[in-house]
Amino acid sequence: MTASGSRIPTPEVYAGLDIGGTTTQVVLCAADLTVVDSVEVPTPAAEGGRAMVRAALAALDLLRERVPSRLLGVGVGAAGVVDSRAGRILVASDSFRSWAGFPVTATVEDALGVPAFLDNDVNAFLRGEVAKGAVAGEPAALGMTLGTGVGGALWLDGALFEGAHGAAGEIGHLPGFGDLPCTCGGRGHLETLASGRSLAARYGERTGRSLTARGIAEVAVDGDLDALAVYEAAGAGVARAILITAGLVDLTTCVIGGGVSRAWDLLEPSIAAALAAEPPVSGQPIRVVRARLGSRAVAIGAASRARTELGAVTRVYGGGVGNCR
Numbered sequence: 001m002t003a004s005g006s007r008i009p010t011p012e013v014y015a016g017l018d019i020g021g022t023t024t025q026v027v028l029c030a031a032d033l034t035v036v037d038s039v040e041v042p043t044p045a046a047e048g049g050r051a052m053v054r055a056a057l058a059a060l061d062l063l064r065e066r067v068p069s070r071l072l073g074v075g076v077g078a079a080g081v082v083d084s085r086a087g088r089i090l091v092a093s094d095s096f097r098s099w100a101g102f103p104v105t106a107t108v109e110d111a112l113g114v115p116a117f118l119d120n121d122v123n124a125f126l127r128g129e130v131a132k133g134a135v136a137g138e139p140a141a142l143g144m145t146l147g148t149g150v151g152g153a154l155w156l157d158g159a160l161f162e163g164a165h166g167a168a169g170e171i172g173h174l175p176g177f178g179d180l181p182c183t184c185g186g187r188g189h190l191e192t193l194a195s196g197r198s199l200a201a202r203y204g205e206r207t208g209r210s211l212t213a214r215g216i217a218e219v220a221v222d223g224d225l226d227a228l229a230v231y232e233a234a235g236a237g238v239a240r241a242i243l244i245t246a247g248l249v250d251l252t253t254c255v256i257g258g259g260v261s262r263a264w265d266l267l268e269p270s271i272a273a274a275l276a277a278e279p280p281v282s283g284q285p286i287r288v289v290r291a292r293l294g295s296r297a298v299a300i301g302a303a304s305r306a307r308t309e310l311g312a313v314t315r316v317y318g319g320g321v322g323n324c325r
């Protein structure tokens with residue numbers, strides 16, 4: 001605003017939008033992905049895709065008013081199955097209206113006139129933690145989010161590995177973790193042990209009591225044996241998933257986020273014990289760390305995707321980033 005007449009060069013920024021089921025996080029990042037400003041607004045999930053993107057863009061407008069800057073590109077992280085190449089949502093949960101099929105990047109590009117990119121939220125989470133978080137600079141890492149469900153993503157050879165259909169690293173719905181029914185319709189998936197919803201269900205089965213994952217963590221700290229047991233089973237399941245991944249792709253780093261990971265003191269010992277009991281065949285120790293960027297990881301990761309994509313264009317054409325507009 002007032003800086004327009006000054007001689008200080010306008011900083012170049014990337015925006016990251018994390019459009020979640022209840023809230024939308026928006027960050028404005030400097031070229032090195034340091035967060036310059038951020039805001040959280042409610043997601044109007046029941047009003048449809050257009051309203052959801054409009055709300056995110058209104059929040060971004062607010063940030064751009066507060067921080068005079070030149071926007072180079074926008075990354076979007078969204079829940080559900082996405083087509084990251086076409087920039088479109090493929091499958092969304094029931095809580096969203098008119099979100100499946102919505103052309104996210106085209107809508108953002110039309111509104112702002114800068115390139116936009118779309119990622120699944122778990123992929124964006126891992127991009128964020130690799131760019132500025134707990135596993136910054138790692139060439140390879142498994143990312144897991146233990147929230148309402150269990151999400152996973154793979155970072156290999158310095159890049160996100162999406163697989164042929166964008167579903168690589170989807171560790172939550174891998175079979176071999178018992179025989180309990182999963183939310184996806186399958187059985188014995190990791191999610192039946194390690195999601196917030198599953199912790200509550202497993203604790204309820206043992207005790208007849210209804211507590212949230214957070215509530216179970218609180219009574220576990222007070223020595224509730226059933227609460228300790230369900231967290232221990234979750235940690236053992238997570239460790240098993242890490243070992244399977246490590247055995248397949250020979251990685252030695254895992255970063256874990258999501259609401260359930262707040263009970264790190266309960267999870268970490270059982271993960272460590274299971275990893276020690278069955279070390280990977282590579283003989284290399286596995287480092288498991290808690291995510292560091294909290295609720296902003298997805299938005300920062302989305303901004304990092306935009307920076308990576310636009311940086312690649314700059315390298316190819318050798319010009320300024322503005323050339324790719």
Ligand SMILES: [Zn+2]
Pocket residue numbers: 172173174182183184185186187189191
């Ligand atoms: Zn499943």
